[in-house]
Amino acid sequence: MEMLTLSHVKKSFGEKEVLKDVTFSVPEHTVFGFVGQNGAGKTTTMKMILGLLPCGGGKITVNGSPVCYGNTPTNQYVGYLPDVPEFYSCMTPMEYLRFCGEITGMRAGEIKSRSEELLRLTGLHGEKRRIKGFSRGMKQRLGIAQALFGHPSLLICDEPTSALDPVGRKELLDILESAKEQTTVLFSTHILSDVEKICDEIAFLHEGRIAIRGSLEEVHKRRKASGTELETERGEDAGRLFKAFPFLKRTGRNILLLEDPERLPGILHFIADKNLRILRIERQETTLEDLFMEVVGK
């Protein structure tokens, strides 16, 4: 089932058309990466999903129910981590989580065990200070704890890793990945390595439209077949290979590029027969980075 669907969503701020036609859907129990440059409209889209901004056209549904601006009932299925999370500074993390539990009507015992579990998960347990003195990274951790608190069916995180140090970042990605068991995750980012680490599906937002969408493998496949690079130890070996297989491209004195992967076994035979000394044979991966540049550069 689709947890979240957006169809032909539009949004303008005054004259400025930020979202022109955004259509995508997020199936249950997936980690969905929502990628775009700064200012592409990721935060705007998320706020519309949460009913915090009026929709300029199109339709959004969460868990099958339509989202409306203002008091949207769909928010009870959602956990949200804002891009710059802010909490009541006079409370301690424990008190804040209790407050979160109480507003969603959880029982006292459940609140206590869930708070402890999440504070441990986010590394904030034993933090007795009030939120006032927290760094942005610590607020981000508390933010993920409060977003997960009510066992939401849909977890929306707006650039969750941007304020964290490398260790915190890895921990947060692990949390998101493990959250997949119970919930569906939609997170926005402009950091592509995060996407490659944990996402099942992605969508690129560019110039108000979804430029690319699909599972990680599908998206990779969209790029024309990537080549295989062969590097020999000696230049004359590269020359012999080049003579025997003229479709190879010589990109360096002893580097050859093979574009069609089907021909690789033949080449390997030749190498074994002639006992050529090989430094490396490497399949070139298209990174999302390349893809992103391609989309953006268009």
Added chain:
Amino acid sequence: MTAFLKKEWMEWIRSGRLTVLTLVFVLFGIMNPAIAKLTPWLMETLSDSLADTGLVVSEVTVNAMNSWAQFYKNMPMGLLIFILVCGGCFTAEYDRGTLIPVVTKGLSRRKIVGAKAVALFGAWTTLYFLFYGITYGYNAYFWDNSIAEHVFLGAACTWMFGVWVISFFILFSAVAKNSAQVLFGTGSAAVGAYVLGMFPRLASFLPARLMEGMALLQGINEAADYSVSMAAAGVMSIVCLALAVWCFDRRRL
């Protein structure tokens, strides 16, 4: 809603807002009878210097009436301080975005306005009657409250005026972008009611009349004169709150 109310309570205490307001209202409450009590003494000490200038000061007698006059003079100041101290009650949350995690958890926006209104009205009522109680107690101790008529009704009228102002404050808080706008709007509403109150035909419908509690105590006005403005203030407050809820449901957080 109870949960949000609990959070409001925690904020009122931990921000020191409650302490400041309690101190102010207790101080004012003590000041009313104290000033009345000290007037004869002040006059006496001043009379020598006044006599030099040719003024003859006759014996001054004070009673509970003087203290109540002080009460009605200080009340607007108390209300003003209350509004100023609570000025950011809504707008601080908009500025910082602290309501976003709350509404995105599915807490209905009505409950937020409701809880804030309960906190404000509750604090106003408690502080106001603390202020009233202290003045009443001292007056009864020093003099005799029975020379004034409708002591409680007079106080209730001014309390109602406070409720009316706070309702406007909530409405402007639900609409405005920052606390300056809120304070300006609330101030304009109060001043507007005051100015319009100068037209005799309108006066009895306007809450400004509720501020004339002293006239009631002195027996110049009848209790019945206030019933219309009481009712008008009540209706206006309810309308304000309903409008506030309507606007808050639609505002951008």
